[in-house]
Amino acid sequence: MSTVVKTQKRDKKENAKLRNSGFIPAIVYGFELESQSIAVNEKDFVKTLREVGRNGVMKLDVDGKSVNVVLSDYQTNILKGQMIHADFLAINMKEELEVNVTVNLTGDSVGVSEGGMLQQPNREITITVKPSDIPDSIDIDVSGMAIGDTLTVADVRDKVGYPISNDDDYTLVTVSAPRVELETEETETESETEETTEE
Known part of the structure; x- marks a missing residue:
């Protein structure tokens, strides 16, 4: 499995600032996890996405805890060709989805x-x-x-x-x-x- 992608908590008001500094605003929710607004490093995330694929399982570091997730949904800026928001679904590796x-x-x-x-x-x-x-x-x-x-x-x-x-x-x-x-x-x-x- 790929390396763990680090995340940080975010304030929704800072989305534009985060994007300008190389982070993607995101949300993570699902198995044994309350919904949280986070931001992921764009370079690390894109690299991991290329390794595992669009449907692949990746690991996020959420508050120091390694969480298995899949990319549930995302939004892109077509003109700039960059991802502007991502939704991650935390999963139970033993259960089908x-x-x-x-x-x-x-x-x-x-x-x-x-x-x-x-x-x-x-x-x-x-x-x-x-x-x-x-x-x-x-x-x-x-x-x-x-x-x-x-x-x-x-x-x-x-x-x-x-x-x-x-x-x-x-x-x-x-x-x-x-x-x-x-x-x-x-x-x-x-x-x-x-x-x-x-x-």
């Missing part, structure tokens, strides 16, 4: 090779897993998908290896027909309608 995991598509879709458009409306699924077994991502093979096919949670539930909390109809991937063909069909339909009207 629900986490959102990125869906990583593998393989080359048959439909795409035929000119279809692959779309991924939902890029994460929610799984139940022990903290020590949280995967960085879930790989899903789309090589067998043809034009018009849709892949839902129901199609992958037995292949993932973790209990999935999302509903069966939760759409993960679709392969739609090429836009050019659709536009051509619409144009032809409009032309036929105009000809019928003129007659």
Whole structure:
């Protein structure tokens, strides 16, 4: 596991000052811990995040106590490309928890090779897993998908290896027909309608 990320208590009125001095305002709550407003060193936190991943377990030093946590939520400044607030969930390493995991598509879709458009409306699924077994991502093979096919949670539930909390109809991937063909069909339909009207 990564090194312990040190924290300090913070006053909510000092958020701007903290960010300017290299700290990220945050909150930590959860297992055997009362909700606390804290600040974490940005460099140490970002380094640890790169080591363990978005869903990985990290340790925070809260009032001298080492606490196992996962990053529950965060906010970023898109223009500056920096994290401006983080929520940490203290966890019991022996109990399972629900986490959102990125869906990583593998393989080359048959439909795409035929000119279809692959779309991924939902890029994460929610799984139940022990903290020590949280995967960085879930790989899903789309090589067998043809034009018009849709892949839902129901199609992958037995292949993932973790209990999935999302509903069966939760759409993960679709392969739609090429836009050019659709536009051509619409144009032809409009032309036929105009000809019928003129007659």
